Amino acid sequence: MGRQPHTSRGVLLTANIPQLQNLIKRDPAAYKEEFLQQWNHYDSIRRIFELKPDDDGQRFRELVGFISQVATCYPKETAEFPSQLSTMLLEKYAVLSPDTRKTLVSNLVLLRNKDVITSIELLKSLFPLLPRTTSSTLRAFIRKTILSDIRTANLRTKNHKLNRTVQVMLFGMVERGMDAEMVGDKGKLRNGNAGEASKERGEEAIWAITLTKELWKKGIWNDAKTVSIVALGCFHPVVKVQSASIHFFLGSEDENEEDSENEDKGPDVKNLRHKMTVTKTTRSKLKNLEKKTKAANKKRAEKKNHATPNFPALQLLHDPQTFGEKLYESLNRYDKRLSLDHKILIMQLLSRVMGSHKLCVLGFYTYIVKYLQYHQLRVTSILVSLAQSVHDLTPPDVLTPVITKLAHEFVHPGVGSEVIAAGLNSIREVCRRQPWCMEADLLGDLIEYRKSRDKGVVTASRSLLQLYREVNPGMLKKRERGKAASMGLASGSEPRPFGHGQIAAAGIDGLELLEDELERLRAEDGIEPGDEADDDEAAWDGWDVESDSSEDSDSEGWMDVDDDDDVEDIVVSDSDDEKPKKPVKGDDEKEKNGDEETDPVEPSEPAPPRLSTLGTTKILTPADFALLNELKIKAATKEAENGGGTSAKRKLAALEAARKSMPQDESFISEGDILGPRKKTKADYAERMESIQKGREGREKFGSNKGKKTKEAPSSSTNREKARNKPIMMILASGTVRNKKKASLREKQMKLRAHIERAKKAHH
CATH class of the missing domain: 1.25.40 (Serine Threonine Protein Phosphatase 5, Tetratricopeptide repeat)
Known part of the structure; x- marks a missing residue:
């Protein structure tokens, strides 16, 4: 056999890009010439690809992936590479194939992971792609990349520069469509050319609102600028954008909004119905579809009923009065263009803003x-x-x-x-x-x-x-x-007139209960009144609150308050123009010089409330406040049981709700408060199973307690005993009764004779 011709190293490496990639990462300087050959090849294909995107797509994708992997080895030669990928994506996105789009996006993310480009450069390329892409897979990848990149940048500390830049981009995405005319979502206005144009304008804004809501929900952004982006979306001319923005403040989920990947989406009813149309319909499939549909409806209703208002977002609104007036103007101006459901959404948000900020x-x-x-x-x-x-x-x-x-x-x-x-x-x-x-x-x-x-x-x-x-x-x-x-x-008490605020608090509510409880605990432990300094310092253990030691409690800024001081001399009032009360019977005895001792209070007059001095002599720890809440609940329970009336019950309910860390605000109510108590509805499956399990407590498995507690020897009841307790309608339908009715005279005589014979035998 003849000797095979020698093949140069460049030809081998040109044909095997993965091998060349591995060698370049090991020794970039030795293989720079081979890299430049591939770079020139990439540059020529890129120019052709920009003119004819369908030519040689596979080779172009291989070269893009290769250069992205080794870009850190040759930073000067590949300086323009990221901008070339970004420009091609943004300008030629409509004519690129799905595989090429995915390759360009994934390689841009790879360059960001290798710190070739910054987060801002990456996000500027990805944000415009969200409303343009039609692939659900690519859209989910872009969305996940944006959220993870911003979360990573704010992991240890807030990246204010990145956050400001991204917030400006999102604000601009919402603001670009604000000058259009409101179309509405009622009747024929949803169709036609106006509806299609409105949909195109709203795609960019809806993604800006969706990403902002995700970043708020994950706790990455929690400032007023974030709230301002969503607040601007409440006045967008596209109803879909308005709905998503309003749901953010209401604390509920928008039906049009895509769920996050980590959220439980529940059964896919739409997919099941589609399968029923293309496959054989059976009774079991119909039953399964009905079950899944019922579960999905129940979950949707639970989400709607258990929605809680977004209290922090409502409080961070800039200029709430202007925001509320603009909401009312939109509601009143476009009353005939909006559907009832959307108008109710605006009503709910406007009412919550009015109640929260007292507008x-x-x-x-x-x-x-x-x-x-x-x-x-x-x-x-x-x-x-x-x-x-x-x-x-x-x-x-x-x-x-x-x-x-x-x-x-x-x-x-x-x-x-x-x-x-x-x-x-x-x-x-x-x-x-x-x-x-x-x-x-x-x-x-x-x-x-x-x-x-x-x-x-x-x-x-x-x-x-x-x-x-x-x-x-x-x-x-x-x-x-x-x-x-x-x-x-x-006694002369009068209701507060309109516009008058509540009376200023004279101290911490229920503090005297805590003072009595601490004195009781010290008495049980044998601690003297002056030996509790070490206990105060130990009470802060386990709480994430920084505090000074109890030894410094007598430093500057504090003064000792004697328990013997006349507390009645201290007048607490927030009114600048107090007027003297009208004289009431017994007032001449109370109006005396403040320095003189007052006479005992008449039995008909209400006694003055007790003011505890614990707040001025002790630094209260979180453990003290936790104990105070428990004592207040215990006192309210005792008051409600002793005939305190509905006010005591209402106070007890509020304290118990606060203990469960539920957001309580009297300005927010639910539909249950309007409907009031109703007749007991039919129990669902979970409630029935809970009742069954409760009835089985203390009972042996597959056993019955009947006859085991009332008899001396535990035994089951006989069939005759069971027959005695049967309802009369069941007895009438039994075979024994029916046979008696059908029996002949001869059969009755024989049965009576047999009974007499058995009685005689039993007597003898």
Whole structure:
């Protein structure tokens, strides 16, 4: 055989790119010439590829991957490489094949991981691709890359430069479509050329809102600039963008929004229905589809009912008054273009902003009156929006027509009991926030419904009566005020007028309970009153709070307060123009010189509250506050059990809810507060199984307790004993009774003779 011709090293390496890549990483300088050959090859193919993107796509993708791997070895030669990939993606995206798009995106991410490009350069290339890509796989990859890159940059400390740059980009994506005309989502306006153009404008903005919401949800961004981006989306002309932005503040999930990968999406009902159309339909498949559909609907309802408002985002709003006025303007201006569901979304957000920041958007109450009808769709959500928009600074004269409309539409004998209960509960929630909006004559008519036969109506009417016994008993008749309210009026106490704030707190609520408990614990442990300094320092162990040692508690800034000082001499008030109270019976005995000793308080006068000095003599630790909460719950429970009334029960419920770390704000209510207590609904599967398991406690498996506790010798009951306890209708259908009816005279005589013979034998 002849000798084979010698093959040069360059030809071998040109044909085997993975081998060349491995060798370059080991010794970049020795293989620089081979790299330059591949680079020139890449450059020539790139120029051709820009003119004809369909030519030699496989070879182009191989060279792009090769250069991305070795770009760190030759930084000067590949300086323009990242910008070339980015330019090709942004300018030629529509004509590139899906494989080429994926290759270019993945290699840009690879260059970012190798620190060839910065995060800002990568994100500037990826953000414009989100609304343009049609591949769900590539879109999910881009979305995950953006979120992970920003999260990594803010992992140890906040990367303010990157965050500001990205926020400006997202703000611009939302702002670019703001000058368009509002199209709406009602009727024919959703179709046609206007709808298609609106959809194209909204794709970029919806992705900006979606990414902003994800970064807020993951705790990466939590500043006011983030809230400003979503707040701008609430006024976008595309309804889909508005809906996603409003759901962010409401704390609920948008149906049009894509779920994150880590979230449980539940059963794919759409996929199951599609399979039913292309495969054979069987009874088991139909049953499975029905089960999956029911589970999906239940999960969607749970998400909707358990949504909690985004309290931090509402508090971080810039200029809430302007934000609320613009929301009302959008609601009123495009009333005929928007669907009812979207208008209710805007109502809910506007009402929560009004209640949270105590805004006065008076036109909202005039607008909402036309929807206050019992046959209105989703009227419960509208009533919730009305109630939570009211606060103590809302003018009463604006709310009086609303209360009158509610009473005329919902509370009269011509409607059902559930409608009356909903109307009374709505009136109560509005009056709880602004009691002066109610008229005395109307109040007298409404509380007469406490004599109704329906439980929900009675509860709603009594709650309204109890509310005015607490806030303004003077509007009630004397026989309806109750004992506590009548005694309060007799002592001269008056309700707070409109616009007056609450009385300033004189100390920490319930602090005297903690003082008594600490004294009891010290007495049990045998600790003297001056030996608790070391205990105060040890009480901070395990809490992530920095504090000074208890030894420094007597340093500058603190002063000793004697327990013998006259606490009554200290006057705490936040009013600049206090006026003297009108003289009441017994006031001449109380008005004396402050330096002189006062006479004992008359039995008819309320005793002054006890002021604890624990807050001025001891630094309270988190453990002390935790103990204080438990003591307050225990005291409220005892008060409720001893006949404290509905106010004590309400206080106990609020304390228990606060212990469970639930966000409590009186300005936010749910539809359950409007509907009130209803008849017990049918238990679901989980509740039935829980009841079954509860009944099996203390019982042997597959065993019965019947006959084992009442008899001396444990045994089961006989069939004759069981027959005695059977219902009469079951006995009538039994074979024994039917045979007796069909028996002949001869059979009856034989049976009677046999019975007599057995009796004689038993007697002998």
